[in-house]
Amino acid sequence: MMINNFRLQNFRNYQDETIQFMPGINILVGNNGQGKTNVLEGVYYLLTGKSYRVQREQELLRWEQSEFHLYGNFLLAHHKVFLESHYRDKKKMVKVNQVPCQRLSDFVGTINVIFFSPDDLAMIKGGPSERRKFIDLHIAQMRPGHVSILNAYNKVVQQKSALLKSYVEKSLKYSQLQLWNAQIIELGEKIIRNRADLTLRLQDAADSIYANLSSQKEKIQIMYIALGKKNVSEAISEFPQLLNDKLQQEIERQMVLIGPHRDDVQILLNDKPARLYASQGQQRSLVLSLKLAELELIRQEKGEYPLLLLDDVLSELDSFRRDYLIKFIESSNIQTLITMTNAEARLESGAFYYVEQGHIRRNL
Numbered sequence: 001m002m003i004n005n006f007r008l009q010n011f012r013n014y015q016d017e018t019i020q021f022m023p024g025i026n027i028l029v030g031n032n033g034q035g036k037t038n039v040l041e042g043v044y045y046l047l048t049g050k051s052y053r054v055q056r057e058q059e060l061l062r063w064e065q066s067e068f069h070l071y072g073n074f075l076l077a078h079h080k081v082f083l084e085s086h087y088r089d090k091k092k093m094v095k096v097n098q099v100p101c102q103r104l105s106d107f108v109g110t111i112n113v114i115f116f117s118p119d120d121l122a123m124i125k126g127g128p129s130e131r132r133k134f135i136d137l138h139i140a141q142m143r144p145g146h147v148s149i150l151n152a153y154n155k156v157v158q159q160k161s162a163l164l165k166s167y168v169e170k171s172l173k174y175s176q177l178q179l180w181n182a183q184i185i186e187l188g189e190k191i192i193r194n195r196a197d198l199t200l201r202l203q204d205a206a207d208s209i210y211a212n213l214s215s216q217k218e219k220i221q222i223m224y225i226a227l228g229k230k231n232v233s234e235a236i237s238e239f240p241q242l243l244n245d246k247l248q249q250e251i252e253r254q255m256v257l258i259g260p261h262r263d264d265v266q267i268l269l270n271d272k273p274a275r276l277y278a279s280q281g282q283q284r285s286l287v288l289s290l291k292l293a294e295l296e297l298i299r300q301e302k303g304e305y306p307l308l309l310l311d312d313v314l315s316e317l318d319s320f321r322r323d324y325l326i327k328f329i330e331s332s333n334i335q336t337l338i339t340m341t342n343a344e345a346r347l348e349s350g351a352f353y354y355v356e357q358g359h360i361r362r363n364l
């Protein structure tokens with residue numbers, strides 16, 4: 001799939017700017033703080049209804065303005081889609097082919113997108129929640145039902161947690177906790193299965209990508225750790241027992257101590273935890289391999305590649321890794337929007353766009 005035309009109005013530092021993107025690689029070049037990342041953020045927002053960086057739309061509004069608008073023409077394998085995203089009077093509105101969309105979730109996932117941002121490095125160095133978020137976001141793009149399961153699960157965890165903190169008579173507390181636990185098992189099992197299944201498929205795809213990226217010198221392993229166990233089926237069958245075993249401790253600490261909200265995805269680089277040992281360039285390569293693996297999985301499922309947004313990906317990659325990445329994108333013919341500062345602009349192929357103070361100029 002590809003984006004043709006993209007227009008931003010009062011979004012971040014753009015007043016009113018239109019860009020005509022090309023198939024293949026599109027390179028946004030410019031000095032720091034000119035608006036390169038803002039373009040990627042705008043495209044991502046148009047496709048997902050969310051910013052990658054901030055929670056509140058208010059920050060996306062160009063200063064002193066009260067509304068922003070984004071428009072994009074997309075080309076899918078068999079049809080065209082015109083998307084609009086409007087933010088006005090603190091309300092969001094999305095239109096697909098000029099028809100207002102009732103619920104945002106109805107259209108999210110129609111056009112898939114993969115975004116690499118330097119913030120994603122937290123996936124390697126940060127805590128388990130970063131890795132769970134990555135896995136959940138991918139599943140949500142493919143199966144929107146995952147989000148409702150997650151929401152329902154989180155609600156149950158909140159309610160159980162409130163009960164743990166409350167002053168309820170002991171036997172009543174026990175029986176109520178059992179009820180919440182039954183729901184935690186039912187919903188939690190679905191979450192664990194979805195995540196473990198995706199992790200396995202990611203491992204398959206990322207394994208060879210990372211090996212190629214590192215000229216066969218390094219290998220990665222990604223494993224979903226469910227309820228503290230590598231063996232997921234074992235974890236699921238022991239879930240009720242594990243919950244019972246923890247009950248006393250949960251009451252004492254007034255916290256929900258076990259369940260997929262505490263799970264992790266272990267990432268090993270050459271058999272050692274990447275969190276502890278991976279260098280800057282290796283971390284970047286790891287995240288990149290995972291993103292490219294996501295790309296392959298989406299293609300397998302949807303029959304075409306998603307749009308690829310790469311923010312500041314090339315810095316810290318050695319020339320071999322850069323070349324591999326560029327060749328990978330070129331040979332698979334994936335439409336890619338990539339940002340770089342002037343210093344890094346050494347790519348020969350692709351359409352160049354110069355970004356300066358919220359203005360974009362195509363260099364022919």
Ligand SMILES: Nc1ncnc2c1ncn2[C@@H]1O[C@H](COP(=O)(O)OP(=O)(O)OP(=O)(O)O)[C@@H](O)[C@H]1O
Nearest residue numbers: 012013032033034035036037038059060061062063
């Ligand atoms: N809501 C907003 N309204 C107006 N300007 C904004 C808003 N949010 C951010 N900016 C401006 O946008 C610029 C940053 O844009 P962006 O993050 O896209 O830069 P960049 O070109 O990617 O830079 P770098 O190379 O450092 O990553 C800053 O100058 C910032 O002041």
Ligand SMILES: [Mg+2]
Nearest residue numbers: 036037312339
């Ligand atoms: Mg930037």
